[in-house]
Amino acid sequence: MKPTIVTEGLRKRFGTKIALDGLDLTVDAGTVLGVLGPNGAGKTTAVRILTTLLRPDAGHAEVAGFDVVRQPDRVRAGIGLVGQNAAVDEALSARQNLELFGRLYHLSTAAARARAGELLDRFDLADTGGKAVKRFSGGMRRRLDLAASLILSPKVLFLDEPTTGLDPRGRTEVWAAVRGLVAAGTTVLLTTQYLDEADQLADRIAVVDTGKVIAEGTPEALKSDLGGDRLDVxxxxxxxxxxxxxxxxxxxxxxxxxxxxARRVSAPVRDRVAALTDAVRALHDARIGVEDIGLRRPTLDEVFLHLTGHLTGHGADEEVPA
Amino acid sequence: MTVPWALVDGWTVTRRDLMHWLREPAPVIIGLLFPVLMVLMFGFLFGGAMAIPGTADYTEFLLPGMFAMTMAFGMEATMIAVSTDAQRGVTDRFRSMPMSPSAVVVGRCGADLLNSVAGLVVIIGCGLLMGWRAHGSVGATLGAVGLLLLLRFALLWVGIFLGLVVRNPEAVGAVQILVWPVTFLSSTFVAPATMPGWLGTIAEWNPLSSTAAAARELFGNPGWGGDSWIAEHAVLMAVVWPLVLVAIFFPLSVRRYQRLSR
Structure with a gap:
């Protein structure tokens, strides 16, 4: 079966700044691709091209079988976009927002009202009544944003840093909502700077830096590329x-x-248990006081450092938000 | 025949603004009352010191100028609305939806023109209370109102363009400050003949002056009696200027909207 999202050699530059430098991505139907990278890596640019907001300078992109440049209307009919800002009307209530967008998706007044009711229930916003969105918490706003993107039950959903700026509770709320959608078969492309977010939500991760994919695979595979488990003392x-x-x-x-x-020493190990017991004994013999010792999988932070030579969040340029 | 989606969607977007008015009436009411404040200020505070050649009645001279100025002030509301939507990502959501692409601007246009009609009604009512009258025929009076709304329609596109360029509601404040001198540098309040020669010429060629002068002519109110070409062809120029502005800023706005993605 053909992948739901394909990009081949996408290029885009803004003035002298190269945002995308030959980006290749594929996302199979019903799966979640986490596009992971620091600020300025080109994640938002990629999402904007895939959602028909921006034309690429070169390369080719298809969403749900339609070319984003030549068939933007067909693409728009099948996608939902949740951008970095909660793109809803701040002055209106949650229901008014959903009904408004429903009408703009060309639902009848009655259908838009019914759909708004369903989505309010599903995203736990039914009790917000007539309250203006500007008085919502960050997590509530983002849930409303998600709900507004789902009015037509799109097959493909783009989430551009969906939890940036949210408190831990808001993140958990959004994660739960995304998991629900994935369980229902939605194909998701998610960009994030948070390694744990990609690890939590994505089936596959594409690590992006300076407009290119520099590594791709399952979260597990990416971690084992780094040499398996580590010993932490x-x-x-x-x-x-x-x-x-x-x-x-x-x-x-x-x-x-x-x-x-952190008063920590850490090293990759092959022979897990033997290494651990040897280390405990040797440290004891050397009379070195140990507070904690254990084996763990490497974090994606370490994966990123290993792949790019710099940590996430230290990207050269601030990515201009939508 | 079915109504084109551009109009259906445009009306939905207009209705969104009308809902704003109901939910947050304060800014709208302030917007409607601000020109009234200006009229009272210029009519009663400065009015006594104002002398317009050929007439003793400053109110009759002032009001058509204030009508034109009210239309110009509306541009700021357009700018704020457009830049807020662009910054918040609402414009991006519209653009990523399978709705009519022109609906966003059609809707903006509808809402702002409705607002302008309300603004005109308020300020004309205020003028009537102050003793201002339209002395022309019904046709001429409607023509004057039409020319005023035409100016507003033209400035709408300037507002949309600037709102998309600025894209930051806070920075709009800076642009607003620039709007003031542009509106004052006209025949709205005083006769350009009283200004230094070169400044008077700029004021005469200000599109606002043409609309104000044309409105004075059609309402049968006293003008300031300039004898330059531009002053003598006010009604013509009150049509030409807005068309020129639309011809420039409509394509610029559309282009800017399509390339919003920077």
Missing amino acids: VLHDAAALPGAAEVVATVTGARPETDAD
């Missing part, structure tokens, strides 16, 4: 870090990383 006293690093190097045969602030 947290010390009582930062002064013991060099000694502990030496011990860990001997046990694991790898060059450990040290973090003075």
